[in-house]
Amino acid sequence: MPTSALILIRDPKALWFLNRGTGFVLLSLLTLSVVLGVMASSRRLPKWWPRFVGNELHRRVALLSLSFLVVHIATAVLDSFVSISLLDSILPFQSPYRTIWLGLGTVAVDLFIAVLITTGLRGRMTEAAWRSVHVLSYLAWALSVVHGLGTGTDSHRAWALGTNAGCGALVILCLVYRLLTTTDLALPIRVGLLVATFVVPLGILWWTIQGPLAPGWSHRAGTPAPASKAAK
Numbered sequence: 001m002p003t004s005a006l007i008l009i010r011d012p013k014a015l016w017f018l019n020r021g022t023g024f025v026l027l028s029l030l031t032l033s034v035v036l037g038v039m040a041s042s043r044r045l046p047k048w049w050p051r052f053v054g055n056e057l058h059r060r061v062a063l064l065s066l067s068f069l070v071v072h073i074a075t076a077v078l079d080s081f082v083s084i085s086l087l088d089s090i091l092p093f094q095s096p097y098r099t100i101w102l103g104l105g106t107v108a109v110d111l112f113i114a115v116l117i118t119t120g121l122r123g124r125m126t127e128a129a130w131r132s133v134h135v136l137s138y139l140a141w142a143l144s145v146v147h148g149l150g151t152g153t154d155s156h157r158a159w160a161l162g163t164n165a166g167c168g169a170l171v172i173l174c175l176v177y178r179l180l181t182t183t184d185l186a187l188p189i190r191v192g193l194l195v196a197t198f199v200v201p202l203g204i205l206w207w208t209i210q211g212p213l214a215p216g217w218s219h220r221a222g223t224p225a226p227a228s229k230a231a232k
């Protein structure tokens with residue numbers, strides 16, 4: 001048996017560490033995928049943007065994130081510290097563990113799966129139908145950020161906050177660039193989306209300060225008594 005598998009069996013905490021680690025890798029990969037997607041569909045690319053970086057890389061990064069998603073979910077389900085079933089990773093708001101915040105991760109996964117499936121079926125759909133599902137990636141990405149902050153043990157750590165802030169800044173920058181350079185949308189819609197690009201992250205920042213960074217979050221987030229993981 002490979003040594004890594006032995007470590008997972010002998011040290012129950014290894015699953016938990018793997019779950020946390022893959023959570024951040026997953027968030028970084030999804031961020032990269034969103035950034036590449038936004039830029040690949042921009043009509044005017046900045047001069048400094050490498051020309052070989054296009055739609056193909058966007059698709060491959062999205063597919064790569066799937067493998068980390070599988071490990072993230074599998075370790076959450078196998079980890080015996082908390083009770084999360086496989087069904088909880090598909091049906092949102094079912095798990096007794098941090099119900100809302102875990103549930104948002106599940107909604108994000110469901111949305112990403114819808115995006116991946118419709119991309120596979122793109123040839124059989126109208127462009128408008130495909131696009132209307134594909135824009136849900138933004139919502140899924142934002143929900144996964146809130147899920148990570150609300151569920152994660154490391155949310156208060158400087159490196160975790162830095163990772164979230166870095167991912168947020170990258171997505172905001174690309175969206176602002178896209179909205180400023182696109183001609184496809186009417187001006188009032190562009191202005192509305194630009195406002196939302198700043199208001200939504202500010203809302204998440206405000207909630208992070210009041211919620212995950214404030215004392216007693218573990219209890220308020222809905223950690224069941226026997227699974228008081230957040231005390232770790």
Ligand code: HEM
Pocket residue numbers: 019020021022023024026027030072073076077084088089090102105106108109112144145147148149151152153154155160229
């Ligand atoms: C796109 C979807 C998802 C992303 C990007 C994501 C990302 C993250 C991140 C960044 C964390 C924080 C880890 C930490 O602070 O150490 C986290 C925590 C967690 N995630 Fe997810 N996640 C996703 C979906 C899910 C789903 C569907 C489940 C349910 C099975 C899940 C289960 C967990 C659990 C149990 C934790 C808490 C780990 C701990 O105790 O610290 N995640 N996730």
